[in-house]
Amino acid sequence: MTDPLLSIRDLRTYFHDGGLVARAVDGVSFDVAAGETVAVVGESGSGKSVTALSILRLVRPPGRIEDGSSVRFEDRELLELGDVDMRHIRGNRIAMIFQEPMSALNPVLTVGEQIAEVVRVHTDASHHDAWERAVEMLALTGISDPRDRASEYPHQLSGGMRQRVMIAMAFVLKPALLIADEPTTALDVTIQAQILELLQRLQAQLGMAVLLITHDLGVVAEVADRVVVMYGGEVVERATVTELFAAPQHPYTEGLMSAMPRLDRNTERLVTIPGVVPPATAWPSGCRFRDRCSHAWDRCAIEHPPLYPVGDGHESRCHLAVEPLRRAESHTPLTARAGAGS
Amino acid sequence: MAADVPGERPHWTRAIIRHAGIASAVIAVIIMVALLAPWVAPYDPIAQPDIVGLKNLAPSLSHPFGTDSFSRDVLSRCIYGARISLSVAALATAIAITLGTLYGAIAGYVGGTVDAILMRIVDAALSIPRVLLLIAILALWNGLPLWLLIVVLGATGWFGLSRMVRAQVLSMRELDFVAAARALGASGPRILLRHILPNVLPTIIVAATLGVGHVIILEAGLSYLGLGVQPPSASWGSIIQDGADQIGAAWWISLFPGLLIVTTAIACNSLGDALRAAFDPRESAVTMAELDS
């Protein structure tokens, strides 16, 4: 059994401001094997984006990765690397693409220059060679007339094309891992389909692993091999994608799935998760989801659940895993009872 | 349940104290002294008790700022001078703010040809250096009354603000809450007054604070040249003028009012900066808002 490509253990990223500490990422662990696609799913306040930024150590003060966290990549501890070594990894071994291509691209440089810059920073290629590689990559991402496009500026391109440019920048040095933070959320659905298809094609060609951060369960079902569900700064469920959709174990995952309107079914009323995500400065004691959970009982308020194994490669951070009979007694969650809206 | 992120909305007085506590204190002291001049000033500022014996005395315990060539106590003159300098600056700035805001708001909200015409006028006005314009107006008008000086200062100082207000109004006009107000049936003036201007207020307040500092210096310069405040009223600038030809021998007559001008202007600028920081949500709000997701 080969070691996983990326191995995160007990990652904690806290934001300190004055006397307050926001525990945005509070003990997250998961692996990504070479060539596989792992999706991290969660809503606002779950900590998924901060997790992605923490891997590449892009979190700025007052955010700080706390001691005791471990991020191992290709058998090296990233959190212990010096600046130079870390820079060697970014863009080269691990690449990242973001949600908003317009703000991720430099408006005063042509797109060709931006891709070529990645090449020049990490290799000793000449200007000419780097430019050629840039054009090559643009062609690979399906942009027509790549040589002309390379001399254009980001604002001259459409949203879909800009995202392709970002993908070209990410892939040009054939990294082992791509971190994609909501790469298609800002795109139209037809463009999203094109981009997802492109990602999957390139991934297969280059044998790359992908860590996909998203809130869209449809996208997850399309591209992911394994899924990590986050809530309250923690991993609340981990499973293969088929397992997760066939039999979600954690009430939050179940809630997310029933709250989604479906294209193929016509439901009368969407089942919602009452309440709001609690603030990262004050996670509730015990299970962080308990106030919004229709199964919660007194154990949930006192004892913080660990990740219980619930199947092959399937874990759930919920006491229902060891007391499944409680699931039958479903009741109104605490926040719904208190009468507060979302 | 409200999304309560503590510290997301700092009380602006706390922010001011944090950024410019000293500046605010200084300005407060100067204002208080000016208001209470009759009780605070040790001597009558225009009294000339002993032209021979008490003239040009260096600073001492009985005359902390010394006396001038008419044996007037410089400290008392400065205290009463504060009244003139501050009120001229405050009133002139008030006039400028009012004119600038109205003009800019109308130009920005109405838009189109009206906006174009209004802004071309402002562009033309801005191309004339304010100091030269003032000198020209005031030199042509010998011995103008104080209120007219204030009006002239105010009338020449609103152009830049009108541009800033116009820009903000223009961008706010497109925001959803303005569209919502229109959808509710609100009229143009109502939208301007109740929705847009309250959001432009921070800019205006900052401009006002900085404007006061600017006018103090401007008025001082004009009075020094003899064009500003006319005797018998005396502002800090006039007092400097009085001591101008004796800088070597009786340096205290010009120095102290000069220091007061500098201190007040710096304090105003600091306060303006602090207000700008206090109103800018990016500087004052916690970065926790950024860690959403």
Added chain:
Amino acid sequence: MTDTRTDARTDARTDTPLLHVTRLRKDFPIRQGWQQSLLRRDAGAIRAVNDVSFDIARGETLGVVGESGCGKTTMGRAILRLTEPTSGAVVFDGVDVATLRGAALRSMRRKMQVVFQDPFSSLNPRMTVGAAVKEGMLIHHLAEGRAADHRVKTLFEEVGLSADYASRYPHEFSGGQRQRIGVARALLVEPDLIVCDEPVSALDVSVQAQVINLLQDLQRGRGLTYLFIAHDLSVVRHIADRVAVMYLGRIVEIAPAADLYSDPTMPYTQALLSAVPRPEPGRRTARIVLQGEPPSPANPPPGCVFYSRCQHPLKDEDCTRIVPPLEE
């Protein structure tokens, strides 16, 4: 074959539709420098909304879907007169709104309200939410003083917010709560029609579900009519009775929701639906992946607007010449 312009529908409640839009058009002139306008060079215009016609019956929800640039938001605004239509008629409850002015327009505004997409810019940051919601009542003199406050509080509770939130400022609320406040603001003047312009797009899935349920409950309770503009096809499927698909300023297909989603006839609709990722792993839909980008709205192609990207086997040169008429 049902003709969209007559009322041969299952809805037998009223005979005349509440909203009857005919050949609505909105052009945005392309700005050119004054030198070019002197030389009379014609820069043309962007046809954001191009000859759009449809009806909405009372109590119905019409969903409008399309991708960015299709003109759906502009159309919504044009109907509300938040932007002036270039031509066309918007007949609301028997009155052509497009030609009203002054006081008549103002009183008509009461009946057509709007809920916006962005919860962060749709509320005035310097006004308490109570004041923002109350404003409509004050403008139309529906209530004053204590009676007005009381109505605001009742409405807050109806949308699921605590009554004493009225004195707070927008930044103290979450996105979902702000959308509820936006809905309350629209409701307070007791409109007949609410144009929902992407009201849940900026919200998380779980919050989105809460707001969608709220909108449906309110519709049932008050007999509201919705024009629901969105890009999320699943959301529209859930809430709409009929759906119109827009592309490049035109409605390219309009049908009852169930029909549109199970059997779309227009190639663009087919491609759109097949592009939506389904939450079913392992199911590989025969996906129609469109190539290229939509043509520029400054220069809409003659004939069928979708021609350049259409992959339908029966496509021929007729498509470039004749604008296909809208039929069910």
